[in-house]
Amino acid sequence: MTEEPILVASPEAEEDGDSVRAAFARLYSDGRAYADAEIERQKLRAGIVGSGVKDAVxxxxxxxxxxxxxxxxxxxxxxxxxxxQVGAGWATVIVFGSSLLVALLLLLLARSRISRMKKAVQS
Structure with missing residues (x-):
């Protein structure tokens, strides 16, 4: 018969197991601390961005x-x-009509830009 080695836990092996267990415990606690610090950092960044957006608005x-x-x-x-030159009523009509004409021109320009953008996106 062949003899199989007997596995006996020596004190050194138990210390190694404890040190591995302790290393994993430290790794877990360090990872947890890092995650908590990163969460706080992101909260701070979000607060800064939110404050900046509020001020900009x-x-x-x-x-x-x-x-x-x-x-x-x-x-x-x-x-x-x-x-x-033309009286109060006609002055109001001239200014109002000119304002509507400029507004119509700007809306047509906006529509053409939007249609050009849609064509570019669809291509």
Whole structure:
């Protein structure tokens, strides 16, 4: 008969098992700490981006409102400038018609750009 080696756990083997177990425990705790730190980092980044977007929206809205106010003031000024030549009613009609004509032109340009974009995307 052949003799098979007897597997006996020596104290060194138990220490190796404990050190491997301890290494895996440290690896797990380090991985957990890294994941927690990364989650906090991403929360901070999201907060910074959210704050920046909020500020950009506020400033953009304020700029848009000021530009719109300037446009209204310009149109009122045009009416007041044209009033002595053609009268108040006709000055209003001229400014209103011109504004509609410019708006129509801009909408047609926007439509052509959108159709060009659709053709490019479909190709």
């Amino acid at each position: 506020i400033f953009g809205a304020a700029g848009f409102l000021l530009a719109l106010s300037g446009l209204i003031a310009f149109l009122v000024g045009l009416i007041l400038t044209l009033e002595p």
